[in-house]
């Protein structure tokens with residue numbers, strides 16, 4: 001019980017519990033503004049709208065009402081807010097640009113260096129055995 005795996009596992013477990021306690025109130029979804037039922041924190045990706053992908057939000061399983069992350073009702077077909085689109089595009093450009101720079105740096109350093117010339121060892125004939133008398 002005191003091996004290195006157990007120590008690492010215990011460390012991760014302590015951080016997991018800490019962040020779970022810290023973030024648990026934030027992960028609790030609000031109630032639906034139309035029917036009052038609690039909104040589900042999980043939504044299948046195929047049912048998400050473009051606005052929900054960019055800005056987040058919930059879709060009520062009971063009445064189909066679409067809300068923001070704060071639980072405010074959103075009219076169907078509403079696009080994402082402009083600030084979120086700018087943030088999304090900025091992060092996308094930065095990540096793709098950073099990836100391109102790193103890839104270019106990696107490829108420029110990946111040339112195959114010639115192997116150093118190593119002389120073959122000198123072959124010495126074994127001493128001849130002395131003839132028996």
Ligand SMILES: [Zn+2]
Pocket residue numbers: 032033034035036037060061062063064065
């Ligand atoms: Zn509802």
